[in-house]
Amino acid sequence: MTPRRRPEGRLVRSYVVTDGRAHPTRNTLDLVTLLIAATDLPLTGLNPEKRRVMELCRPGALSLAEVAGHLQLPVSVTKVLVADLMDSGHIVTRAPIPAARPSDARILQEVLDGLRARL
Amino acid sequence: MGSAPASDDVYLRPTVKTAVKLLVVGHFAVGKTTFVGTLSEIRPLRTEEVMTQAGAVVDDLAGTRDKTTTTVAMDFGRLTLNDSLVLYLFGAPGQQRFTKLWQDMTRGALGALVLADTRRLSHSFDVMGVLEELDLPYAVAVNDFDGAPVHGLDEVREALDLLPETPLVRCDARDPESSTRALISLVEYLLSRESESELEHA
Numbered sequence: 253m254t255p256r257r258r259p260e261g262r263l264v265r266s267y268v269v270t271d272g273r274a275h276p277t278r279n280t281l282d283l284v285t286l287l288i289a290a291t292d293l294p295l296t297g298l299n300p301e302k303r304r305v306m307e308l309c310r311p312g313a314l315s316l317a318e319v320a321g322h323l324q325l326p327v328s329v330t331k332v333l334v335a336d337l338m339d340s341g342h343i344v345t346r347a348p349i350p351a352a353r354p355s356d357a358r359i360l361q362e363v364l365d366g367l368r369a370r371l
Numbered sequence: 372m373g374s375a376p377a378s379d380d381v382y383l384r385p386t387v388k389t390a391v392k393l394l395v396v397g398h399f400a401v402g403k404t405t406f407v408g409t410l411s412e413i414r415p416l417r418t419e420e421v422m423t424q425a426g427a428v429v430d431d432l433a434g435t436r437d438k439t440t441t442t443v444a445m446d447f448g449r450l451t452l453n454d455s456l457v458l459y460l461f462g463a464p465g466q467q468r469f470t471k472l473w474q475d476m477t478r479g480a481l482g483a484l485v486l487a488d489t490r491r492l493s494h495s496f497d498v499m500g501v502l503e504e505l506d507l508p509y510a511v512a513v514n515d516f517d518g519a520p521v522h523g524l525d526e527v528r529e530a531l532d533l534l535p536e537t538p539l540v541r542c543d544a545r546d547p548e549s550s551t552r553a554l555i556s557l558v559e560y561l562l563s564r565e566s567e568s569e570l571e572h573a
Contacts, residue, residue, distance in 0.1 A: 282479060314382060314383060315459060326418060362453065367458075370450075370551050
């Protein structure tokens with residue numbers, strides 16, 4: 253088991269980062285929602301944590317879970333930050349497949365083919 | 372404190388359109404982190420959050436004044452399967468079932484691979500029960516530990532009281548091919564279930 257450590261990047265409490273909010277402004281964010289940063293918007297006015305999200309995401313797409321992992325932020329906090337950045341147009345998302353139909357046969361077949369190709 | 376990771380491989384291919392997730396679950400020290408690490412194309416990532424248990428839906432804690440905090444952790448990795456499809460593997464123990472993170476993990480997941488250890492088979496009941504409550508289909512992979520008793524898979528199936536259709540395989544979580552084959556068994560099973568339900572609805 254990996255020992256618990258205080259992540260170096262976290263000097264402030266989670267609730268400070270999110271302005272005291274525990275819930276994001278939208279509830280459509282999933283762990284595997286793919287995040288794409290807008291490249292044409294200035295980062296002025298963003299708090300340091302939101303800037304870090306933007307700096308991380310600018311070179312390429314990442315899932316929400318990966319952003320949380322790289323920035324060593326809890327997923328709940330990351331969701332609040334990302335939702336704000338979506339509201340301001342800094343981040344656009346590529347939604348995961350609808351949760352109502354996750355087991356689409358075509359997707360499963362693609363997953364299977366992809367895994368078999370790795371052998 | 373640079374935020375951007377150094378390696379180019381960190382980022383998804385620009386052509387990726389769809390992300391799907393599978394869970395890798397099992398009791399403490401069964402090999403979830405190893406399994407995810409063996410298959411992931413990125414350095415496996417970990418997130419942690421501190422929960423106050425008083426906020427969780429646990430009956431015997433309701434009304435408790437003293438909040439106990441617990442750390443909820445999740446390991447995950449990524450496999451790009453083709454130009455447009457990426458698979459995320461999330462590993463977490465089942466006793467986190469009442470947490471937000473567990474709900475996030477299971478929502479929209481295609482299915483789960485339960486890792487089991489022949490030295491502690493009974494420890495797997497809890498997580499299998501959680502998956503059944505969620506109606507999340509799963510396959511079981513016995514992670515072969517050095518020195519663990521080698522039981523026939525029939526014996527293991529009986530001990531775990533698995534349904535006849537639930538796939539049961541052996542795997543070595545340290546070995547990419549063996550671990551990939553375990554995932555393939557799971558996805559073949561998911562696909563067969565899907566085909567059956569399509570026939571029923573046809």
